[in-house]
Amino acid sequence: MADEQSKNGAATPDTEPADDLSVTHHQVAGLRYTATAGRIVLRGESHTEDAFDGHKAKAEMFVVAYTLDGADPGTRPVTFAFNGGPGSSSVWLHLGLLGPRRVVMGDAGALTGPPYGLTDNTETLLQHSDLVFIDPVSTGYSRAVKGGKSKDYHGFTGDVESVGELIRLWTSRHGRWTSPKFLCGESYGTLRAAALAHHLQDRHGMWLNGLMLVSSVLNIGTLEFHPHLDLAYPLFLPTYAAIAHYHGLHGDRPLPEVLAEAEEFAERDYPGRWTGAPG
Numbered sequence: 001m002a003d004e005q006s007k008n009g010a011a012t013p014d015t016e017p018a019d020d021l022s023v024t025h026h027q028v029a030g031l032r033y034t035a036t037a038g039r040i041v042l043r044g045e046s047h048t049e050d051a052f053d054g055h056k057a058k059a060e061m062f063v064v065a066y067t068l069d070g071a072d073p074g075t076r077p078v079t080f081a082f083n084g085g086p087g088s089s090s091v092w093l094h095l096g097l098l099g100p101r102r103v104v105m106g107d108a109g110a111l112t113g114p115p116y117g118l119t120d121n122t123e124t125l126l127q128h129s130d131l132v133f134i135d136p137v138s139t140g141y142s143r144a145v146k147g148g149k150s151k152d153y154h155g156f157t158g159d160v161e162s163v164g165e166l167i168r169l170w171t172s173r174h175g176r177w178t179s180p181k182f183l184c185g186e187s188y189g190t191l192r193a194a195a196l197a198h199h200l201q202d203r204h205g206m207w208l209n210g211l212m213l214v215s216s217v218l219n220i221g222t223l224e225f226h227p228h229l230d231l232a233y234p235l236f237l238p239t240y241a242a243i244a245h246y247h248g249l250h251g252d253r254p255l256p257e258v259l260a261e262a263e264e265f266a267e268r269d270y271p272g273r274w275t276g277a278p279g
Contacts, residue, residue, distance in 0.1 A: 017041050017057045018041060019039065019040050019041055020038045020039050021038035021039075022036070023036050026100065028100040028124065028126070029122045031068060031124075031126055032070070033068050033100065034066070034067050036063075036067070037062075037064045038062070039061060039063075039141060040063060040169060041057050041060050041145075042059045042060070042162060042165050042166065043055040043058060044056060044058045059137050059142065059148060061135065061142045061162065061166045062089075062140045063135070064090075064094060064133045065132045065133070065170070066100055066130060068130060073174070073175055073178070075180075076130055076179055078129060078131075078171075078179050078181055079098075079125060079130070079132070081094070081098055081132065081185070082134045082185055082186075082192065083185075084185065084186050084187030085139070085187070085188050086136070086159065086188045087138070087139060088187075089136075089139040089142075090140065092186065094133045098125045098126075098131055098133075099121060099124060099133070100121055100124045100126050132167075132170055134163055136163055137154075137158075137159075138154065160195045160199050161203075164196055164200055167200065167206075168200070181209055184212035185212070186214040187217060190217055190218060193211050194218055219231070233270070234271055238259055238266060241258050242255065242258070242259060
């Protein structure tokens with residue numbers, strides 16, 4: 001149960017947007033931690049002709065951060081997590097996997113019906129790392145500022161730059177530049193994480209200690225079959241062979257043997273058979 005709460009910087013319709021954060025304190029599985037939730041304002045340089053007008057608010061990004069109380073920020077790891085879509089908030093990794101609380105909805109294949117409850121997540125990653133869950137612009141509570149263009153953040157580059165700026169701001173304001181830093185992305189978030197690793201290093205000199213890729217997809221063209229993009233066909237073939245083995249269509253052959261044959265065929269012979277290329 002929360003025993004303290006504070007808010008700051010709430011904007012009014014006539015003022016420049018400001019950070020709006022709520023801080024609470026909790027305990028789970030013997031871990032005492034601080035939760036900080038709310039919106040952080042992204043700003044960019046504004047110019048009129050050759051005159052510098054200052055830093056103007058561009059977007060407000062929603063984050064939920066969990067930090068272990070009493071830990072040494074110089075050695076305590078921090079993991080920045082986000083889901084994919086693109087177009088999804090971080091709720092799935094937050095309340096389904098990594099966070100200190102999780103949704104109670106049964107197991108895969110035996111899901112319970114709504115309404116769903118919350119319970120302590122005794123397997124939370126908070127045991128090993130502080131957590132910062134990030135909602136990209138136009139997901140969750142993250143939005144471009146009034147009058148701003150949301151589409152500026154919906155492309156590959158705008159998405160990476162805005163999430164990267166949020167990570168830089170959070171790291172700087174919490175004194176975590178010396179902390180081991182990780183990214184955890186899911187689905188499209190794995191592509192975002194890979195791009196962010198380069199962007200943070202190149203733009204801000206921030207070197208990461210590792211990436212966690214959940215349901216990895218680093219090439220979107222491999223997800224579906226397309227008439228003019230053939231790569232998915234050989235990549236799917238070993239999985240189909242494994243499915244056939246599961247249903248008994250390969251007799252008593254061991255699965256590793258079936259997969260090895262399927263992978264060799266997919267790499268060497270199969271592409272030439274359906275593209276018309278020699279093989």
